[in-house]
Amino acid sequence: MNDSPLLALFGYFALLSLFAVGGANAAIPEMHRIAVEVMHWMSDRQFADMFAIAQASPGPNVIIVTLIGYHVAGFAGAAVATVAMCGPTCVLAFFVARVWDRFKDARWRIAIQAGLVPVSLGLIGASAFVLARTADHNIYAGVITAVTTLVGFATRLNPLWLFAAGGLLGLTGWL
Amino acid sequence: MSSPSAPSPAERPSLAAVFRAFAVVSLSGFGGALPWARLVIVERKRWMSAEEFNEAFALSQFLPGPNVINFSVVFGARFGGAPGAAVALAGLLGPPLAIVMVLAILYARFGDIETLSHILAGVTAAAVGLLIAVVAKMAAPLFLQRWNSGPVIAILAFIGVAIMQWPLPIVFAVLAPVSVAFAWFKR
Numbered sequence: 001m002n003d004s005p006l007l008a009l010f011g012y013f014a015l016l017s018l019f020a021v022g023g024a025n026a027a028i029p030e031m032h033r034i035a036v037e038v039m040h041w042m043s044d045r046q047f048a049d050m051f052a053i054a055q056a057s058p059g060p061n062v063i064i065v066t067l068i069g070y071h072v073a074g075f076a077g078a079a080v081a082t083v084a085m086c087g088p089t090c091v092l093a094f095f096v097a098r099v100w101d102r103f104k105d106a107r108w109r110i111a112i113q114a115g116l117v118p119v120s121l122g123l124i125g126a127s128a129f130v131l132a133r134t135a136d137h138n139i140y141a142g143v144i145t146a147v148t149t150l151v152g153f154a155t156r157l158n159p160l161w162l163f164a165a166g167g168l169l170g171l172t173g174w175l
Numbered sequence: 176m177s178s179p180s181a182p183s184p185a186e187r188p189s190l191a192a193v194f195r196a197f198a199v200v201s202l203s204g205f206g207g208a209l210p211w212a213r214l215v216i217v218e219r220k221r222w223m224s225a226e227e228f229n230e231a232f233a234l235s236q237f238l239p240g241p242n243v244i245n246f247s248v249v250f251g252a253r254f255g256g257a258p259g260a261a262v263a264l265a266g267l268l269g270p271p272l273a274i275v276m277v278l279a280i281l282y283a284r285f286g287d288i289e290t291l292s293h294i295l296a297g298v299t300a301a302a303v304g305l306l307i308a309v310v311a312k313m314a315a316p317l318f319l320q321r322w323n324s325g326p327v328i329a330i331l332a333f334i335g336v337a338i339m340q341w342p343l344p345i346v347f348a349v350l351a352p353v354s355v356a357f358a359w360f361k362r
Binding site for chain 2: 016017019020021022023024027029030033037046048049050051052053054055056057058059060066070075078085089090092093094096098100104107108110112113115116117118119120121122124125126128129130132134142144146147148149150151152159162163166169170171172173
């Protein structure tokens with residue numbers, strides 16, 4: 001790419017924003033690949049920490065890119081990463097919204113939407129895998145993940161309680 | 176899906192009201208803002224009918240990028256053109272960005288402290304569990320259908336990205352057209 005971290009941040013996230021079907025969580029493995037393995041901006045553990053902070057703070061999950069950007073290049077990095085990740089798709093959304101009524105019942109539109117569901121499912125599954133490999137490095141962490149999976153699947157409990165419980169258990173230092 | 180010019184449930188909201196509504200949505204939405212967007216916009220404010228909401232949200236999912244962000248732009252554009260879109264987006268992103276910047280600064284300063292990293296390890300383990308639950312909820316309808324290409328595509332996407340660690344754009348460029356073609360010919 002380029003020596004400038006700001007240019008690299010912008011280039012990677014602007015490209016990524018256009019491939020993030022299924023939302024920010026589908027793009028986690030690619031962010032991880034770039035931030036940890038390609039650019040060596042941070043460790044596995046730091047990436048997982050940022051994921052946790054983004055999930056546990058209010059607002060769209062996409063703000064993980066703000067954390068990555070800040071880590072790489074301070075406030076400028078945070079701004080560049082956020083704009084790059086949200087800008088292209090927002091512009092696209094704005095223009096498509098105006099013509100949407102014309103093709104919302106078109107067969108190709110329905111086929112594209114249906115066809116993208118399995119792709120984004122695979123990508124979000126990959127996110128879970130990539131993060132679990134870092135987060136669940138011992139049996140206690142694995143148990144917390146397993147229990148939250150069950151609770152998250154079977155109930156509609158506010159996730160905040162689960163984050164709080166996880167954080168409290170983390171305090172024991174066993175994880 | 177066919178809403179022959181459904182009358183708008185309420186008059187056009189002001190820009191300030193749109194900003195406030197999306198700020199509420201963003202600050203309430205831990206682990207996904209969609210349920211809150213529906214609650215505020217459809218049930219509390221009655222700016223959209225449930226059907227209009229579903230349609231706008233279908234568009235947001237159809238587009239690449241974060242769904243809720245797309246939704247704010249689609250909603251704002253519909254009610255107030257470019258200023259509306261900008262205001263909705265600012266409401267949705269502004270407050271969480273302010274909070275996360277504080278957290279980023281704290282993390283940069285105290286991230287090495289043992290206690291904090293212990294807490295974060297627990298939060299991460301829980302967040303991963305919730306992500307797996309989302310995957311399971313998405314997978315259930317797809318894997319329970321009789322014959323369809325969905326599970327195969329999903330598993331290939333998973334292997335390509337998680338195991339082979341190929342770049343996302345490449346995996347996407349190969350699998351998305353195949354999957355869309357299957358969806359086109361199915362029915």
